[in-house]
Amino acid sequence: MRVPFVKMHGLGNDFIVLDARVQDVPPMTAALAAALADRHTGIGCDQLVLLEPSTSADFRMRIFNADGGEVEACGNATRAVGVLHGAAARIETLGGELQVSPADGGIAVDMGVPRFEWDQIPLAYPMDTHTMPVAWEELDQPTAVNVGNPHVIFFVPDTDALELDRLGPEIEHDPLFPQRVNVNAATVVSRTHIRLRVWERGVGLTRACGTGACATAIGAMRRGLVERSVTVSLPGGDLRIDWTDEGRIRMTGPAVESFRGTFDPATYGTDG
Numbered sequence: 001m002r003v004p005f006v007k008m009h010g011l012g013n014d015f016i017v018l019d020a021r022v023q024d025v026p027p028m029t030a031a032l033a034a035a036l037a038d039r040h041t042g043i044g045c046d047q048l049v050l051l052e053p054s055t056s057a058d059f060r061m062r063i064f065n066a067d068g069g070e071v072e073a074c075g076n077a078t079r080a081v082g083v084l085h086g087a088a089a090r091i092e093t094l095g096g097e098l099q100v101s102p103a104d105g106g107i108a109v110d111m112g113v114p115r116f117e118w119d120q121i122p123l124a125y126p127m128d129t130h131t132m133p134v135a136w137e138e139l140d141q142p143t144a145v146n147v148g149n150p151h152v153i154f155f156v157p158d159t160d161a162l163e164l165d166r167l168g169p170e171i172e173h174d175p176l177f178p179q180r181v182n183v184n185a186a187t188v189v190s191r192t193h194i195r196l197r198v199w200e201r202g203v204g205l206t207r208a209c210g211t212g213a214c215a216t217a218i219g220a221m222r223r224g225l226v227e228r229s230v231t232v233s234l235p236g237g238d239l240r241i242d243w244t245d246e247g248r249i250r251m252t253g254p255a256v257e258s259f260r261g262t263f264d265p266a267t268y269g270t271d272g
């Protein structure tokens with residue numbers, strides 16, 4: 001058997017999409033996801049996305065990081081799946097139900113409501129998540145937001161000057177974050193513009209992180225640094241993030257298909 005896949009990306013954050021609703025897909029394991037994600041011996045991606053039937057929404061989206069770990073949310077992949085679907089849809093994820101709809105500038109996603117309690121991030125012990133009483137080297141006290149998945153946000157004078165490839169893994173694995181964490185380094189350019197780089201849990205530095213853009217925008221809004229509608233510029237391009245009057249996060253941006261192909265599961269140690 002050969003398994004069809006679609007390769008997609010949102011601002012250079014890239015995905016393998018497998019659709020188990022319409023084709024046979026081998027049982028997904030951490031080892032298989034990591035093998036397919038390998039950029040030298042697999043197809044290569046930041047996240048593998050598996051579409052399955054849902055009993056509560058239009059379909060279910062499962063997300064696996066490049067290290068094979070299954071996670072709750074992925075903003076860019078949600079837009080990519082929205083492009084594939086081609087119409088408005090309700091999508092079940094581990095992080096909650098998301099809604100996608102075509103919009104000016106690509107696809108809009110209702111990412112739900114942000115969570116700020118220490119045990120919702122989650123953190124290992126109670127603390128203020130608005131201005132966390134912790135310090136890493138020269139960094140100012142960060143803020144933490146859960147937007148389906150956990151994020152810590154550092155506001156820095158110049159995100160490009162920060163050694164995120166060195167600090168990111170250290171903070172991702174700090175015992176303060178029992179489920180590890182996505183690490184965001186943000187520079188507020190104006191009241192409507194943020195520059196952002198992200199060290200993603202289970203992946204590393206990526207060209208863009210949709211949930212990182214949402215968490216950072218909300219963290220900046222919560223601190224009163226920006227308006228409730230901002231552009232977040234990532235290395236791969238721009239996203240617009242709104243915090244609506246209903247308290248929901250709306251993310252708008254592009255996603256595109258790169259190519260399609262098939263793979264033989266036997267190559268990856270499974271016969272499907």
Ligand SMILES: N[C@@H](CCC[C@H](N)C(=O)O)C(=O)O
Binds near residue numbers: 065209210
């Ligand atoms: N690239 C994503 C986030 C993917 C999951 C993240 N690495 C995690 O472990 O939570 C996005 O666009 O949001």
